[in-house]
Amino acid sequence: MPSTLELNDGSAIPALGFGLYKVSLEETERVVTAGLDAGYRLIDGAEFYGNEREVGAAIAQAADRGIARDELTLTSKFWGDPEQSPAAARTAFEATERNLCTNVDVYMIHWPRPARGQFVDVWRELIALQREGRVRSIGVSNFTQAHIQRLIDETGVVPAINQVESHPWLPQHELRAFHSVNGIVTQAWSPLGRARILDDPTIKKIAEAHKISPAQAIIRWHLQLGGALIPKSTHPHRLAQNLDIDGFALSDDDMARIAALETGERTGTHPDDRQ
Numbered sequence: 001m002p003s004t005l006e007l008n009d010g011s012a013i014p015a016l017g018f019g020l021y022k023v024s025l026e027e028t029e030r031v032v033t034a035g036l037d038a039g040y041r042l043i044d045g046a047e048f049y050g051n052e053r054e055v056g057a058a059i060a061q062a063a064d065r066g067i068a069r070d071e072l073t074l075t076s077k078f079w080g081d082p083e084q085s086p087a088a089a090r091t092a093f094e095a096t097e098r099n100l101c102t103n104v105d106v107y108m109i110h111w112p113r114p115a116r117g118q119f120v121d122v123w124r125e126l127i128a129l130q131r132e133g134r135v136r137s138i139g140v141s142n143f144t145q146a147h148i149q150r151l152i153d154e155t156g157v158v159p160a161i162n163q164v165e166s167h168p169w170l171p172q173h174e175l176r177a178f179h180s181v182n183g184i185v186t187q188a189w190s191p192l193g194r195a196r197i198l199d200d201p202t203i204k205k206i207a208e209a210h211k212i213s214p215a216q217a218i219i220r221w222h223l224q225l226g227g228a229l230i231p232k233s234t235h236p237h238r239l240a241q242n243l244d245i246d247g248f249a250l251s252d253d254d255m256a257r258i259a260a261l262e263t264g265e266r267t268g269t270h271p272d273d274r275q
């Protein structure tokens with residue numbers, strides 16, 4: 001079973017979940033079922049991924065196999081395009097609930113889209129949803145330190161989670177330190193660098209030394225940094241492998257060698273650049 005991380009609202013989430021970006025409609029139900037059967041209890045979804053109905057169908061079936069809804073943490077995110085406004089956020093939240101046929105546990109703003117000047121007002125709407133008891137935890141995704149500082153200064157409510165791109169090329173040490181001071185969980189997206197880092201010679205050597213796969217080495221690195229992560233795989237054996245990370249630990253030297261891989265390279269958009 002994955003370890004859990006406490007959130008600043010008193011709840012907790014599994015440190016390791018799995019993500020569903022670019023999982024096709026045809027595959028989603030099978031992948032979610034495989035993930036739950038492997039032992040995952042956090043599913044990272046989003047309105048933008050377009051597969052929330054299929055996630056809901058898999059969760060309903062899981063209940064029939066004895067995996068209770070209250071064991072699960074379901075996350076979703078407000079996309080904010082074509083309109084990033086408080087009303088659009090509420091409408092999207094309600095659509096997600098309808099598609100999942102169940103409640104959302106963690107709701108996030110997917111991108112700050114700073115040029116639109118709306119993210120603080122959208123955050124106020126997420127605060128309202130939480131105060132109404134409609135969602136347990138609220139967070140953000142792709143927010144920089146400056147964006148989060150504005151939320152805190154203007155609303156007084158600190159996000160529970162910031163889901164950001166992070167992997168050995170982009171460890172986000174400064175942002176992680178800011179999160180840590182403010183009690184925010186860092187949840188890494190594209191934690192395997194969309195599989196591009198798996199061929200890195202240093203990662204491969206560390207993996208060989210521990211008789212694990214490169215993916216397991218990177219997942220262990222994330223957990224030893226103290227963060228959460230949501231690797232994606234459509235293959236049941238990889239989903240299971242990515243969860244099998246308890247029988248070994250990376251040494252300080254391994255962590256230092258991985259730290260030296262930082263290049264700042266992103267696989268996705270910079271938070272300030274998405275309009």
Ligand SMILES: NC(=O)c1ccc[n+]([C@@H]2O[C@H](COP(=O)([O-])OP(=O)(O)OC[C@H]3O[C@@H](n4cnc5c(N)ncnc54)[C@H](OP(=O)(O)O)[C@@H]3O)[C@@H](O)[C@H]2O)c1
Nearest residue numbers: 019020021189190191192193194195215231232233234238
């Ligand atoms: N908030 C955001 O803006 C945002 C943006 C991007 C992603 N996300 C979330 O983060 C999740 C993960 O990110 P991601 O999908 O971009 O990238 P990722 O998890 O870093 O990498 C996924 C890739 O790694 C491969 N893979 C997974 N496990 C493997 C293993 N054990 N051995 C070899 N290959 C393996 C997968 O292939 P197979 O599927 O073929 O196994 C896939 O090609 C997404 O699904 C989504 O939920 C959020």
